[in-house]
Amino acid sequence: MKPSSQLDIQAFLDSRPFGSFQWKILLLCLTVLVLDGFDVVAMGFIAPALVADWNIPREELGVVMSMGLFGLAIGALMGGPLADRFGRRRVIIAAILFFGLTSLISAWSPNIEVLSLLRFLTGLGLGASQPNAATLASEYAPRKYRSLMVTVVYCGFTLGAAGGGFLANAMIPSYGWESILVVGGVVPIIFAALLCFVLPESAKFMAVKQERRAELQRIVNAISPGSANDETRFITPERDHAGKGAIKLILSPSHRLITLALWVGLFMNLLTVYFLNSWLPIIVKDDGFSMADAALVGAMIQVGGTLGNIVIGWEMDRFNPHKVMICTLIGAAVLTLSLANLSPGLYGLMALVFALGFCINSANTGWTAMAATYYPTEMRATGTSWMTGIGRFGAILGASVGAILLGMKWDFGHLFMFLTLPIGIAAIAAYVKGLRDRKPSAAASHAVPKASHS
Incomplete structure (x- = not known):
């Protein structure tokens, strides 16, 4: 291919087929989220064993879970502006190394207080890595x-x-609850070292950094050999804010309502998800099932979410993403009502929880997809990460409310009835975003051409 004298990075990336380079990015970022998911949900799965080993009331674990989620929120709020200033790659690698080390140390926690502190620190790394990998x-x-x-x-x-x-x-039956934290620490440390050699920086990020022109040229030629040379001038409709003012940009008049809708939607979605992630195994065990059965039911909500994530992404690329989100959330509400009013036995419970995971976890990722496709490059990491960070406070509330309701002896049915409330509010937020996003002004920044939002 003859090198172009001028190359629009946005148009170049959009015109490329989904080739080996894109597959590499997909697999690396997917693995980042695999490690994140394992570590974030680890406390929910080790909770029954930890309660038995330390002989503590189950409500005390609410502090541990809430501190971990608080770390996730702060990490996300910090990680976005840092990535818009220093690059996605550096933040992702540093964050994975950090949460791997703190997770490993957590395995030797002597008490609730130390474990809570270490889970907070682990959350900082987890919160910074997740939205930046998606970005x-x-x-x-x-x-x-x-x-x-x-x-x-x-x-x-x-x-x-x-x-x-x-x-x-x-x-856990053979090696104890500590073994899960050891695995959740050692594997990320090894993977962070690997990423130093194989993870590239964002081409769009480098396009607004003139000092990284040579690096960008190598990336472009790796995607499509011969597309650029030393004479090629890379252009982009976006500006380099170096992370400065990105928070003000996402809250500017042209973006404010959509930003708030995204925040409210993910807040309520994560409240539901982390209520379930943190307490579902204990809720199921309290309903008369064994610890092993409770762990399997807890896993089913994640298996359902894995399939749901693929389906919702396909749907959002082909249909109105807001209608897709609203229908998915309505499905989640129907399933919580079904769980609250039925007694289906172990296999029926696993099926209903699988379907609930399909809806509620896929809606959770749908918010990230909507943010990543709405904000332009100059504020994309900040917009996505701040949405994630604000949403994490919903996760904290979900874990805390779960502890309170269990302490009040709420039964299985009433706990699932409660979840219809945040799910309904999330559906309303998706509707509001859809109304506003149809207007031209919703996709236009005062400083960025409309095309930059694609």
Whole structure:
């Protein structure tokens, strides 16, 4: 191919087929989320064994779970601006190394207080790595596969979380709850070292950094050999803010309502997801099932979410994404009502929980896909990460509310009835975003041409 004298990075990436380079990005970012999902949900799976080993009331674990989720929120709020300033690659690698080390140390926690602190620190790394991996994947995806690529990446989270359930079922009886934290520490440390050699920086990020022109040229030629040379001038409709003012941009008049809708939607979605991630095994065990059965039911919500993530990404690329989200959330509400009012036995419970995971976890990743495809490069990492960070406070609330309701002796049916409330509010937020996003002004920044939002 003859090198172009001028190359629009956005148009170049959109025009490329989904080739080996994109597959590499997808697999690397997917693996980041696998490791994240394993570590984030680990406490939910080791909770029954930890309660028995330390002889503590189950409500005390609410502090541990809430501290971990608080770390996730702070990590996400910090990770976005840092990635918009220093690059997605550096933040992802540093975050994975950090949460791997702190997870490993957590295995030797002597008490609840130390474990809570270490889970907070682990959460900082987890919170910074998740949205930036999704951002990096979206920035290399051709336009027609963008939502699908983001949601497939987030399949990694549910795969890792489901793997945690099966691994907990196999390892804890023989090696204790500490073994899960050791696995959740050693594997990320090794993977972070590998990423230093194989993970590229975002081409769109480098396009607004003139000092990284040579690196960008190598990336372009890796995607399509011979597309650029030393004379090629790379152009982009976006500006380099170096991470400065990105928070103000996502809250500017042209973006504010959609930003708030994204925040509310993910907040309520994560409240539901982490209520279930944190307490479902204990809720199931309290309903008369064995610890092994409880772990399997907990894993089913993640398995369902893995399939749901793929389906919702495909749907959002082909149909109105807001209608897809609303229908998915309505499905989740119907399933919580069914769980609250039926007594289906173990296999029926696993089937209903699988279907609930299909809906609620896929909707969770749908919010990330909508944010990553809405915000332009100059604020994409910040917009996606801040949405994730605000949403994490919903996760904290979900874990905390679960502890309170269990302490009040709420039964299985009433706990699932409660979940219809946050799911309904999330559906309303998706509807509001859909109304606003249809207007031209919703997709236009005062400083960025409309085309930059694709």
